[in-house]
Amino acid sequence: MQRAARKYRRVQAETRREYLVEAALRSLAAHGHEGVSVRRIAAEAGVSVGLINHHYRSIDLLIAHAYESLADSIMASVIATVDQAEATPRARLTAFFRASFSPPMLDPALLGVWVVFWSMIRHSAAMQSVHDRIYLDYRARLEADLVALAETEGLPQGACRLIATGLAALLDGAWLEWCLNPDNFSPEDGVALCESWVDGFVATGFPRLAPP
Secondary structure, X not given: OHHHHHHHHHHHHHXXXXXXXXXXXXXXXXXXXXXXXXXXXXXXXXXXXXXXXXHOXXXXXXXXXXXXXXXXXXXXXXXXXXXXXXXXXXXXXXXXXXXXXXXXXXXXXXXXXXXHHHHXXXXXXXXXXXXXXXXXXXXXXXXXXXXXXXXXXXXXXXXXXXXXXXXXXHHHHHHHHHHHOOOOOOHHHHHHHHHHHHHHXXXXXXXXXXXX
């Protein structure tokens, strides 16, 4: 009975933390940087400040958990789309681009939350740790498909990590630019930009980036 009771308490604690994370994300979406407040998040969740302090030793840990939760959810959505594509490396990359510029990713509220996360990374060890893990996973997924594409095309694979870094930057930059001003280009243009970028490297065989 004690073991069952401990398991129940763990599940209950996890459920409460998930609820607080959802409240934190709503607070950031509604208030931006001012939403990084235990009192605002407590009010959004309809709980006491003491309950948040019980589950998180600092506001940074709660925001880091929210960052991780949102990023993992977004990546899971993208990967689900990619896994439905044809098994070829090029088709998987195309599916990745299309998912990255799909309506759920182009939510204006998402930009405000993400800007808060980015601004905290340099000043919070907890945020930096989460960011490093998320970014490495993001780049690794792109790199794996680029390596597979290089194998298919008979191209050198040594520069695939650097190419994946550039591709991740292109995706992030295009997404940010669209969110700031959707009139600059369409989501379809964003996909085409990424497609052309990859096609250009395939056509030139990665000559400038390949190791000597």
